[in-house]
Amino acid sequence: xxxxPATLVKMVRHFGVGTVLRSMRGSSRTGxxxxxxxxxxxxxxxxxxARALGLGAVLTTQFVLVPGEFEAxxxxxxxxxxxxxxxxxxxxxxxxxxxxxxxxxxxRWDRWTD
Numbered sequence: 300x301x302x303x304p305a306t307l308v309k310m311v312r313h314f315g316v317g318t319v320l321r322s323m324r325g326s327s328r329t330g331x332x333x334x335x336x337x338x339x340x341x342x343x344x345x346x347x348x349a350r351a352l353g354l355g356a357v358l359t360t361q362f363v364l365v366p367g368e369f370e371a372x373x374x375x376x377x378x379x380x381x382x383x384x385x386x387x388x389x390x391x392x393x394x395x396x397x398x399x400x401x402x403x404x405x406x407r408w409d410r411w412t413d
Contacts, residue, residue, distance in 0.1 A: 307319065317366055335360075335380075338383055339382070342358050342382075346385070349387050353389075354387055354389060354390070355394060356385055358383050359383065359385070359386065362384055
């Protein structure tokens with residue numbers, strides 16, 4: 300990859316350091332939110348199903364801070380991209396109905412207002 304320093308800075312700002320470095324190494328893996336775009340709807344369904352069964356679950360993406368470590372532990376080949384980690388388990392403590400704010404408190408129409 301031959302790019303000017305200014306182009307590299309723009310690429311890092313847009314794609315992230317990891318993606319640019321993988322690209323420079325010639326890896327076929329990409330990075331960023333597009334990697335998980337098709338996985339996130341499935342994760343949402345998993346979260347809803349877990350909740351319906353009384354299980355606690357959460358979407359996490361902290362694995363991006365330690366590139367390759369989760370993949371190594373899970374045996375994921377380098378040709379695949381990890382999009383999300385979803386811990387699922389029986390919760391301890393209070394795990395009652397979800398409390399939601401009144402929509403008027405969080406929805407805005409056409410512009411931001413207080």
